[in-house]
Structures are given as structure tokens and as C-alpha cells.
Amino acid sequence: MLKITDLHVHYGGIHALKGVSLEVPQGKIVTLIGANGAGKSSTLRAIAGLVKNKKGSITYNGRELLGLNPVEVVKAGIVMAPEGRRIFPHLTVMENLHLGAYSRDDKDGIAADLAWVFELFPRMKERQDQKGGTLSGGEQQMLALGRAIMGKPQVVMLDEPSLGLAPLVVRDVFEIIKTINQERGMTVLLVEQNAFAALKVAHQAYVLETGTVVLEGTGEQLIADQRVCQAYLGG
Amino acid sequence: MTPEMFIQHALNSLTLGSLYALIAIGYTMVYGILRLINFAHSEIFMLGAYFVFWGVSLFSLPWPLAVAASIVFTAGLGIMVDRIAYRPLRDAPRISALISSIGVSFFLQNVAIVFFQAIPRGVYRPEWMEQPWIVGAVRILPITLFVPVLSVLFMLGLLYIVYRTKTGLGMRAISKDIETSYLMGVNVNRVIAITFGIGSGLAAASGIMWALRYPQIQPMMGTIPGFKAFIAAVFGGIGSIQGAVVGGVVLGFIEIMTVAFFPDLAGYRDAFAFILLIGVLLFKPTGLFGARVEDKV
Ligand SMILES: Nc1ncnc2c1ncn2[C@@H]1O[C@H](COP(=O)(O)OP(=O)(O)O)[C@@H](O)[C@H]1O
Numbered sequence: 001m002l003k004i005t006d007l008h009v010h011y012g013g014i015h016a017l018k019g020v021s022l023e024v025p026q027g028k029i030v031t032l033i034g035a036n037g038a039g040k041s042s043t044l045r046a047i048a049g050l051v052k053n054k055k056g057s058i059t060y061n062g063r064e065l066l067g068l069n070p071v072e073v074v075k076a077g078i079v080m081a082p083e084g085r086r087i088f089p090h091l092t093v094m095e096n097l098h099l100g101a102y103s104r105d106d107k108d109g110i111a112a113d114l115a116w117v118f119e120l121f122p123r124m125k126e127r128q129d130q131k132g133g134t135l136s137g138g139e140q141q142m143l144a145l146g147r148a149i150m151g152k153p154q155v156v157m158l159d160e161p162s163l164g165l166a167p168l169v170v171r172d173v174f175e176i177i178k179t180i181n182q183e184r185g186m187t188v189l190l191v192e193q194n195a196f197a198a199l200k201v202a203h204q205a206y207v208l209e210t211g212t213v214v215l216e217g218t219g220e221q222l223i224a225d226q227r228v229c230q231a232y233l234g235g
Numbered sequence: 236m237t238p239e240m241f242i243q244h245a246l247n248s249l250t251l252g253s254l255y256a257l258i259a260i261g262y263t264m265v266y267g268i269l270r271l272i273n274f275a276h277s278e279i280f281m282l283g284a285y286f287v288f289w290g291v292s293l294f295s296l297p298w299p300l301a302v303a304a305s306i307v308f309t310a311g312l313g314i315m316v317d318r319i320a321y322r323p324l325r326d327a328p329r330i331s332a333l334i335s336s337i338g339v340s341f342f343l344q345n346v347a348i349v350f351f352q353a354i355p356r357g358v359y360r361p362e363w364m365e366q367p368w369i370v371g372a373v374r375i376l377p378i379t380l381f382v383p384v385l386s387v388l389f390m391l392g393l394l395y396i397v398y399r400t401k402t403g404l405g406m407r408a409i410s411k412d413i414e415t416s417y418l419m420g421v422n423v424n425r426v427i428a429i430t431f432g433i434g435s436g437l438a439a440a441s442g443i444m445w446a447l448r449y450p451q452i453q454p455m456m457g458t459i460p461g462f463k464a465f466i467a468a469v470f471g472g473i474g475s476i477q478g479a480v481v482g483g484v485v486l487g488f489i490e491i492m493t494v495a496f497f498p499d500l501a502g503y504r505d506a507f508a509f510i511l512l513i514g515v516l517l518f519k520p521t522g523l524f525g526a527r528v529e530d531k532v
């Protein structure tokens with residue numbers, strides 16, 4: 001289980017996270033929703049080891065991760081697909097995927113996961129020699145997901161994977177999230193603006209407002225919740 | 236000009252050009268990753284030559300061994316410079332690392348003056364390099380071929396590392412997006428250290444061959460070739476390895492051929508590179524192979 005306790009993050013004078021606590025049980029999909037600037041990305045980035053100025057505790061199966069650098073976090077089994085996809089436009093699809101497996105040495109395992117990624121995203125197989133930058137937005141998102149999977153994460157953190165995508169592609173993204181969770185038992189920590197879709201796939205959900213958790217419950221509970229409905233589901 | 240003379244000049248151009256290219260690769264790789272103009276690079280070039288001098292005269296090493304030792308040593312020195320002078324400034328404004336590199340450059344020059352003294356010294360040159368081969372009317376010193384051939388081998392090795400190895404993939408990733416590379420598990424500091432090591436080793440190789448070609452060394456010997464190689468890198472498109480190689484060779488040809496065809500201009504030889512720089516900056520600031528590089532925030 002990934003457990004965050006009383007996490008604080010500061011950027012200069014800005015107190016972005018003010019004591020966030022949340023739990024991501026093994027094998028579950030947990031979503032973190034909230035308005036722009038609520039601190040969702042900061043939470044993921046702190047877990048990933050990208051944020052320097054932080055306090056509190058982040059444990060994974062009892063091991064403290066707070067002081068680790070991003071490479072050590074990846075090696076601990078937690079991989080993040082950052083906001084905005086951030087694929088490498090000048091590298092080929094194949095190179096992008098291999099980069100996702102950078103911390104691994106198990107050749108056979110990498111080959112097997114590559115085959116699986118190509119099965120999940122047949123388009124990536126067709127385009128494996130194409131430069132990442134030539135892909136459409138939806139394909140780039142698939143590449144970003146595939147790249148994260150190549151790290152063989154136990155926990156995968158996705159920062160707004162559906163942002164800016166066409167409705168049909170959004171549906172695919174959520175399908176993939178369900179698939180990797182169900183088929184491989186990957187734990188997913190999902191940050192989304194698309195609250196409705198996220199709550200529907202999530203086992204557990206947290207609502208973040210200006211750096212604090214204001215609500216938590218199962219996905220179904222929050223979909224039914226009056227306050228969530230008004231604030232995030234458009235009525 | 237006779238065809239024989241032309242061939243002679245072309246070979247000289249190629250030699251000079253490949254020496255520039257080897258230095259330019261280090262500038263371009265470091266710039267490509269850190270957006271840093273590493274002014275200390277020209278001193279690495281100089282020290283590469285001095286270490287061979289030392290190895291041969293002080294430790295009586297056989298020349299090839301002294302060369303290998305020097306390249307390894309200088310690569311280590313480049314890594315140390317990064318570790319001590321640049322890495323602590325990774326999150327600082329970029330100008331800080333630039334100023335730091337100017338500081339390192341002066342520091343190394345002065346250390347060289349203290350240890351090696353400012354007087355120019357002649358260097359040992361293996362005898363086989365001076366036995367000319369006569370092909371028709373062309374007289375070729377083995378060294379004239381030795382330098383480009385060795386340079387090409389070094390460059391092939393480099394291309395192999397950059398395009399065929401995992402570390403190379405890491406380098407190419409870091410040059411675009413350090414943070415995301417980190418998230419993929421790329422050990423950024425290690426890859427940067429390796430980059431400095433490779434760039435410095437190549438600069439040392441260039442310095443060593445430079446000393447063979449113009450068989451005198453002194454602590455300031457890196458400055459002008461360093462500037463010119465930097466210009467070659469800008470001309471080729473800074474950040475691009477192919478660009479650095481092409482830029483270096485083109486610059487070598489411009490220098491030698493202009494003087495060959497217009498001997499009156501010999502006195503302006505060092506100015507050509509700078510004229511080229513101004514031309515590039517005016518008409519094609521991204522250089523031959525350069526992509527527009529966004530400023531990193
Ligand atoms: N690098 C940064 N420097 C300064 N402030 C930041 C930085 N990143 C985020 N913030 C601030 O922290 C708060 C939370 O941001 P973020 O975690 O990105 O929110 P969300 O992902 O929920 O939109 C915002 O007020 C944002 O302006």
C-alpha cells in the first residue's frame with residue numbers, strides 16, 4: 001500500500017499542499033480530483049521525488065520514500081506519467097518505450113512487456129519507427145501510457161491522462177486504465193479533471209481543494225454526493 | 236595550383252578540420268544537454284597534450300600508453316569539473332554555470348602555468364609519423380592521414396554510444412527534457428558525467444594530435460582552437476553531433492584553402508572563423524543541422 005501522511009509542499013512562499021493524507025491500497029484504482037491549482041500534480045510530483053521542499057511521510061509497503069530521488073522511486077516500483085504526456089518528440093516510438101524501461105535490466109521481461117504494450121496499443125506497433133512528435137494527441141497519450149507500463153510499475157501514477165483528448169479517445173484511455181488494473185493488478189493513482197469518468201473507474205476517491213483533502217469515499221459514494229455533483233460534475 | 240598541391244591542401248584541411256571537429260563535439264554535447272557553453276573545454280584540450288608530454292618525459296611511458304593514459308585522465312578531469320563546478324549549480328540560473336566555466340578555464344590555465352611553466356615545449360613525435368610516403372608527386376606525412384583516420388574512428392565510436400546504447404538513449408532524452416528523463420528512471424547526473432567524460436576524452440585526443448601536428452605546447456594553446464571549434468559547433472548547429480563534425484571540417488577547409496588560394500590573406504587566418512560566426516548568426520542562427528532549441532525554464 002502507498003500511504004501518504006500529512007504531506008506538505010512549499011514552492012517558495014506558496015504553501016501548495018497543507019497536510020494531505022491518502023491511502024492507495026494494492027491493486028486498486030484511486031483517483032484524486034479537484035479544481036485547477038488544488039494541488040493534484042504537486043501530490044504526484046512529491047511522491048515521484050520531483051519536489052524538493054516537502055514534509056510529512058510517503059511510505060510504500062512500509063518503506064519511507066520521502067527523501068528518495070525520482071530514479072529511486074521508479075526502482076521502488078512507482079512510475080509516473082506526467083501531465084501533458086511529455087513524450088520525447090525527437091525519439092521514435094520504440095525509443096520512447098525503451099526509455100520507459102530504462103531502470104530495468106531484465107531483457108526478457110522488457111521484451112514481454114513490449115509485446116503486451118503493442119497488444120494494448122496496436123497503433124504503437126505500426127508506428128514504432130516514427131518520431132514521437134509526429135503522433136496525434138491521442139496516440140501520444142497512448143505512448144505515454146505504454147511508456148509508463150514499460151517501467152513495470154507496481155503503482156502507476158497518471159496525471160490527467162484524458163486532458164485535451166477527443167471523447168472517443170478519452171473512453172479508450174479509461175478502458176486501458178481498467179485493463180492494466182484488472183489484467184496485471186497494477187495499482188493506479190489517477191489524477192483527473194474529468195471527474196465523472198474517473199469516479200466511475202475508481203475504487204476509492206479523494207477530493208482536493210487548495211491543498212487539503214476535503215472529501216473521500218468510494219467512487220460511487222462521491223458520484224452520488226451532492227457537493228461533488230455541484231462542484232465537479234456540472235450539476 | 237597543381238592538382239598535387241591541391242590534394243596536399245585538402246589533406247591538411249581535413250586534418251585541421253577533424254581536430255576542430257573532435258573539440259566541437261564536446262561543446263555541442265554539453266550544450267545540447269545543459270545549455271552550457273563549457274569554456275573550460277579548451278583547457279581540457281590543452282591538458283590532454285600536456286599529460287602525454289608528462290607521461291613520456293616524466294614517467295617514460297611508451298607513447299601509445301601515454302596517449303591512452305592522458306585520454307582517460309582528461310576524461311576523469313572533465314567529470315570532476317562537472318561534479319565540482321557545474322553540478323552544484325544545476326538549479327541555479329544558467330548564467331551561473333557559464334561564469335563558473337570561465338572561472339574553471341582560468342584556473343586550469345594558471346595551474347598549467349604553475350606546473351608546466353609558460354614556456355612552449357616541444358613534444359615527442361613517434362618517428363614513423365615523419366617518414367613521408369610519396370604517391371606520385373604528392374608527399375604525404377603519415378600524420379596527415381593518422382589524424383583524420385583516428386578522428387573518424389573516435390566519431391564512429393561516439394555515434395555508436397549515442398545512437399546504439401542505453402546511455403546514449405539517456406543522453407538524447409536528457410537533451411530534450413531532463414525532468415521527464417528522470418521520471419523514466421534515467422540517472423541524469425550519471426549520464427551528464429559520462430557526457431563530460433566523453434567530450435573531454437575527445438578534446439584530449441584532439442589536443443594530443445594537435446601537438447603532433449604543430450609540435451609545440453604551451454598553457455594557452457587551447458584558447459584559439461577552442462574558440463574556433465566552438466564556432467564550428469555553432470555553424471553546424473549547436474547540440475548536433477553531426478553538425479559539430481561537419482562544422483569542424485568545413486572550418487578546416489575554409490582556413491587552409493583561403494590561405495592556399497589567397498596567400499595574401501594568410502595574416503587574417505584566425506579571422507575567418509569569426510567572420511563565419513557572424514555570418515551564421517546573421518543568416519542562420521540555428522546552424523546547418525540545428526533545430527530551434529527552446530529555452531529551458
Ligand atoms: N513550480 C511551481 N512553482 C510555484 N508554484 C507552483 C509550482 N507548481 C505548482 N505551483 C502552485 O501550487 C499550487 C498547486 O498546483 P498543482 O499541484 O499544479 O495543482 P493541480 O495539479 O491540482 O492543478 C497552485 O497554486 C500552483 O500555482
Ligand SMILES: [Mg+2]
Binds near residue numbers: 040041042083159
Ligand atoms: Mg495538474
